[in-house]
Amino acid sequence: MSDIEGLTPRGFCNYLKMLGRTRAFFVWDGISGQIRSSHPQLAPFARTLLASSRDFDEHEAIFLEVSPRTGVLMGAFVHRTCRGQGAGGIRYFPYDSLGAYLVDGLRLAQGMTLKNALAGLWWGGAKGVISGDLGVSQLSHETRRKIFEDYGAFLSGLSGCYVAAEDVGTTEQDMAAVFARTRFTTCIPVEFGGSGNPSFPTARGVVRGMEAALAHQNQGTLRGKKVAIQGLGHVGQALIRLLHQRGVSEVVASDLDPKRANRVRQQFPELRLTFRQAEREWDPLLEEPADILSLNAVGGMLNEANIARIRAPIVCGAANNQLADPEVDDQFLHNRQILYVPDFVVNRMGIVCCADEANGMLVDDPNIERHLGEAWDMAIYPLILRILQQAEAKTTTPHRIALGLARERSRELHPLMGHRGYQLVQGLVTQGWADATVF
Numbered sequence: 001m002s003d004i005e006g007l008t009p010r011g012f013c014n015y016l017k018m019l020g021r022t023r024a025f026f027v028w029d030g031i032s033g034q035i036r037s038s039h040p041q042l043a044p045f046a047r048t049l050l051a052s053s054r055d056f057d058e059h060e061a062i063f064l065e066v067s068p069r070t071g072v073l074m075g076a077f078v079h080r081t082c083r084g085q086g087a088g089g090i091r092y093f094p095y096d097s098l099g100a101y102l103v104d105g106l107r108l109a110q111g112m113t114l115k116n117a118l119a120g121l122w123w124g125g126a127k128g129v130i131s132g133d134l135g136v137s138q139l140s141h142e143t144r145r146k147i148f149e150d151y152g153a154f155l156s157g158l159s160g161c162y163v164a165a166e167d168v169g170t171t172e173q174d175m176a177a178v179f180a181r182t183r184f185t186t187c188i189p190v191e192f193g194g195s196g197n198p199s200f201p202t203a204r205g206v207v208r209g210m211e212a213a214l215a216h217q218n219q220g221t222l223r224g225k226k227v228a229i230q231g232l233g234h235v236g237q238a239l240i241r242l243l244h245q246r247g248v249s250e251v252v253a254s255d256l257d258p259k260r261a262n263r264v265r266q267q268f269p270e271l272r273l274t275f276r277q278a279e280r281e282w283d284p285l286l287e288e289p290a291d292i293l294s295l296n297a298v299g300g301m302l303n304e305a306n307i308a309r310i311r312a313p314i315v316c317g318a319a320n321n322q323l324a325d326p327e328v329d330d331q332f333l334h335n336r337q338i339l340y341v342p343d344f345v346v347n348r349m350g351i352v353c354c355a356d357e358a359n360g361m362l363v364d365d366p367n368i369e370r371h372l373g374e375a376w377d378m379a380i381y382p383l384i385l386r387i388l389q390q391a392e393a394k395t396t397t398p399h400r401i402a403l404g405l406a407r408e409r410s411r412e413l414h415p416l417m418g419h420r421g422y423q424l425v426q427g428l429v430t431q432g433w434a435d436a437t438v439f
C-alpha cells in the first residue's frame with residue numbers, strides 16, 4: 001500500500017493542495033498496460049492501483065477533484081464505456097481512508113458496467129463517489145447544496161464521460177442541485193422533467209427476480225411465503241408494499257433504525273411484520289428461517305462466516321455488490337444450496353428509468369415495462385430463469401453465468417457513437433484537465 005492510500009480523503013485533498021493542485025486523474029493506457037497519473041508525485045499510487053487486481057479491472061479513468069466550496073473529495077470512476085457514456089449513481093459517504101474510498105468507487109463502477117450491459121442500455125459503467133467529513137444526515141442544508149452543486153460543476157468539467165444518477169446518500173433535492181450546474185445527470189426531480197426517485201421501479205425488478213427464483217425451484221408464487229428483508233429504506237419499503245399486494249404471509253424486517261419499522265407498521269397495519277434490530281457488526285435477520293432473504297441495505301453483506309448461518313433457500317435483493325468477496329462467496333452460497341440471484345440483474349430498474357428520462361415521459365412506458373414483463377428475452381424474469389438454468393446445467397453459480405454474459409455484452413460498441421467515452425477521457429487528458437485549478 002502506498003503512503004497516499006493510507007491518507008484520509010480529507011488528507012488526500014490537503015496533499016493535492018500542497019502540490020498546488022485541486023484535480024488529479026488516473027487513466028488506463030491499454031497499449032502500455034499502465035495507469036497514467038496526472039501528476040508525477042502520484043505515480044507510485046498508480047502502480048499500487050494496478051497491483052490491486054481484485055478491484056482494478058482496467059478502469060478507463062478515475063477523476064478526482066476537491067470541492068471548491070466545501071473541501072470534500074469528489075470522484076468519478078469510469079469503468080468501461082464501450083456501450084456509451086459511463087452511467088451510475090453518486091454515492092455520498094464519510095470514508096475513513098482514501099483506500100476504502102477507492103475500493104468502493106472501483107467496485108461500484110464495475111457493477112454499473114455489468115448492470116447497464118445486461119439491461120441492454122447503450123451506456124457504459126461509472127460511479128460518482130463523494131467523501132465528506134460528516135454523515136449525510138449531519139450536513140446543514142446549505143453545505144449539502146454546495147457539495148452537490150460543486151459536484152454538478154465537476155461533471156460539466158468531465159465533458160460527459162460520466163452521466164450521474166441518484167444513489168445511497170443522495171436525494172432528489174441533491175440531484176436538483178447537481179442539475180443546476182450540469183446537463184450530465186439523470187434522476188432529477190419530476191418538476192424538472194426527470195423520473196424522480198427510482199426506488200419503486202427498483203423494488204418491482206427485485207420482485208420479478210424473486211418470482212423467477214421461486215419458479216425455478218418449483219415453489220409457486222409469492223403468495224403465502226415468508227420474506228426476510230434487510231433495510232427498510234426507499235427500496236425496502238417499496239418492496240414491502242409490493243409483497244403485501246402479492247399476498248406474502250409474513251415479513252420479517254431489520255434495520256439499524258427501529259423507527260423505520262414503525263413507519264411500515266403504520267402504512268400496512270394488516271401485514272404480519274416482525275422487526276429485528278440490526279447492528280453494524282451483526283444482523284440477526286440473516287439467520288431468520290424464511291423462503292427468501294432480501295438484502296436492501298448496503299453492499300458487502302455476505303461473507304463466508306455469515307453465509308454459513310443463512311436459513312433461507314433464496315437470496316434476492318437490491319443492494320449493490322452483496323458478495324463481500326465476489327470471487328468466492330457465490331461458491332459458498334452454492335455449496336450450501338442457497339440460490340443467489342445476482343444483484344446486478346434484479347436491481348437494474350433505477351438506472352433503466354434514468355436512462356429513459358431523455359426520451360420523454362409516457363404513462364406505463366413500454367421502454368420500462370418491457371424489463372418487467374416476459375416477452376423480451378433480456379427482461380429480468382426470463383433472464384434470471386435462463387441464468388439459473390444455465391448455472392444448473394454447467395454446475396456453476398448463477399453469479400458466474402451472469403458475470404460472463406454481462407462482461408461479453410459490456411464490450412459491444414455503441415452502434416452510433418462507438419467508443420466515444422474513451423475519446424472523451426483522452427480529450428480531458430490532452431486538454432490538461434488536471435492542471436486547471438478550481439476555486
Ligand code: NAI
Nearest residue numbers: 198199202231233234235255256278296297318319320350
Ligand atoms: P436507503 O438509504 O433509502 O435505505 C437503506 C436502509 O438500510 C436504511 O434504512 C438504513 O438504515 C438501512 N441499513 C443500513 N445499514 C444497515 C445494516 N447494516 N443492517 C440493516 N439495515 C441497514 O437506500 P435504498 O435506496 O433503499 O437502497 C437500498 C440498497 O439498494 C442500496 O444498497 C442501494 O445501492 C441499492 N439500490 C438502490 C436503488 C434504488 O433505486 N434506490 C437502485 C439500485 C440499487
